[in-house]
Amino acid sequence: MSEDTDYKKAYLRERRARDEVESLLEEKTRALYLANQTLERQLEQLKNQQAVLINNERMATLGTLSAGVAHELNNPLAYVAGNLESLNFYISPILQLLETVKLLEQNDLRGSELETRLVNIYLKQRLDEIADDLPELIHDTLHGCERIKAIVNDLMNFSRSNNDSFSSASLKKIIEDTLRLLHGQLKGYELTVAIEDVPNISCKEGALKQAIINLLVNAKYAVDMSHKSHKSIEVLLALGKDQDIILSISDNGVGIDADVLPRLFDPFFTTKPVGEGTGMGLAVTQAIVKEHKGKIEVHSQEGVGSQFTISFPLE
Amino acid sequence: MRGVIFRGLEELVVEAIGMQAWDELLEAHAPEGRVYVSPTSYPDEELFALAQGVADKLEKPLTDVLAIFGQSLFGFLAEKHKGISSKFASFEELVLSIDSVIHMEVKKLYNEPNLPSISAIVKDDKTIVLEYCSSRKLCFCAEGLLHGAAQFYSRKLKIEHPQCMHKGSSHCILILHLD
Structure with a gap:
């Protein structure tokens, strides 16, 4: 077959067709690539904004916690202060005793004079009571200081942003730390805690504590609003059936209106009165759960209560 | 290897030794009914086999054929992507x-x-x-x-x-x- 024939023309026509289609495709591909780059940039911006939002919400949560934490600090502070006051009274007899020992050392006191002075100090200053009291006072004061230190540590751990990198951690410990942080706020509520030992997961500790605080603070609010005499909040952690870990926080509070449920996780949506809620708590909680590749679900019945269930995949 | 490189080889072969030669190379070294389009990937071995086929036809060492192909490929790509070459x-x-x-x-x-x-x-x-x-x-x-x-x-x-x-x-x- 000669190449000057119709066959050659057909081949060249087909090749041109390929060129045109490829050129069109390349144009679209380039546009798609640039659009994708723009989207990636915007996604990065959104991630940064979300991080700022989560941090802001954390600071707001810190504000919510402050009243309870102040109360928690007040208790140990009260008895530490009381103990120090007692110790202050004990300084004088102890100093008198030391002075007497010093005089004895310098040979300025002897015999009956020394005896009289010692008996006086012992009887008038009730040295036996001081001796009984001192170890307990010191022990309780140290315990109070340890308690204050623990509360401040919990608070600092929660607020510190350097906790916000993924690392292997125990959910059990995270929940226990969080409950300790909320100890003051949850006094007077029937708190049921059933936490099983579950495998560690890779997580952001600070973020998870924030999510749990949000759910517990909401549960407390719902229970308060119900005006029930029996105020119950339940925290459960267990292995799930689908290679996951289930964390459930439930309450016997007012429950959630069925109309509200679909919007519950929307940013800036709140049913609380103006000034009482940012409307970001559950949105941020959901974002945190998603960041951990988990799922959050809510079941609620008005007048009966609500249950928030988070499932984290096992690694 | 992306189809655009195969298309460059096709262009060179058709221009240099004819359409029929390209057809024969395809028959010998490519799967039946193969048509090369730029954005698709094809096995590297296919390109090497086709290049070796050209070398055999021209009775030249493969390295010489690859060098000629590279030289021709630049012109082909520059023409196809004028926006880039003009940069x-x-x-x-x-x-x-x-x-x-x-x-x-x-x-x-x-x-x-x-x-x-x-x-x-x-x-x-x-x-x-x-x-x-x-x-x-x-x-x-x-x-x-x-x-x-x-x-x-x-x-x-x-x-x-x-x-x-x-x-x-x-x-x-x-x-x-x-x-």
């Missing part, structure tokens, strides 16, 4: 931008994961030292492409190839001497 005012500018600009454009269009790694350093006004590294070891084709680029910018080029992957080195060194 460079000189041969030197183009060579220094292979990784940062040209390969970036290739990634945009073809999402090609196996691009060679090429770095170039200007030694003096007339000398550029280029390091080439690729699992495909197509350094002779790269030489051809450089000759094609020099021709495009009307420059005379001689290439020394003192270190080669085909001789066991981890990468090739190409020393480009310009007029």
Whole structure:
């Protein structure tokens, strides 16, 4: 077959067709690539904004916690202060005793004079009571200081942003730390805690504590609003059936209106009165759960209560 | 290997030894009914077999064929992607931008994961030292492409190839001497 024939023309026509289609495709591909780059940039911006939002919400949560934490600090502070006051009274007899020992050392006191002075100090200053009291006072004061230190540590751990990198951690410990942080706020509520030992997961500790605080603070609010005499909040952690870990926080509070449920996780949506809620708590909680590749679900019945269930995949 | 390279070979073969020769090469070395289109990936072995087929037909060493192919491929690609080739005012500018600009454009269009790694350093006004590294070891084709680029910018080029992957080195060194 000669190449000057119709066959050659057909081949060249087909090749041109390929060129045109490829050129069109390349144009679209380039546009798609640039659009994708723009989207990636915007996604990065959104991630940064979300991080700022989560941090802001954390600071707001810190504000919510402050009243309870102040109360928690007040208790140990009260008895530490009381103990120090007692110790202050004990300084004088102890100093008198030391002075007497010093005089004895310098040979300025002897015999009956020394005896009289010692008996006086012992009887008038009730040295036996001081001796009984001192170890307990010191022990309780140290315990109070340890308690204050623990509360401040919990608070600092929660607020510190350097906790916000993924690392292997125990959910059990995270929940226990969080409950300790909320100890003051949850006094007077029937708190049921059933936490099983579950495998560690890779997580952001600070973020998870924030999510749990949000759910517990909401549960407390719902229970308060119900005006029930029996105020119950339940925290459960267990292995799930689908290679996951289930964390459930439930309450016997007012429950959630069925109309509200679909919007519950929307940013800036709140049913609380103006000034009482940012409307970001559950949105941020959901974002945190998603960041951990988990799922959050809510079941609620008005007048009966609500249950928030988070499932984290096992690694 | 992306189809655009096969299309470059097709163009060269059809122009140089005819449509029928290309058809015969396809019959011998490609799956039945194969049509090459630029954005699709095809097995590397297919390109090597076709190139070897051309060498056999022309009774020339494969390295010579790859060098000729590379030279022709540059013209084909420059014509096909005028927007990219027009970005460079000189041969030197183009060579220094292979990784940062040209390969970036290739990634945009073809999402090609196996691009060679090429770095170039200007030694003096007339000398550029280029390091080439690729699992495909197509350094002779790269030489051809450089000759094609020099021709495009009307420059005379001689290439020394003192270190080669085909001789066991981890990468090739190409020393480009310009007029």
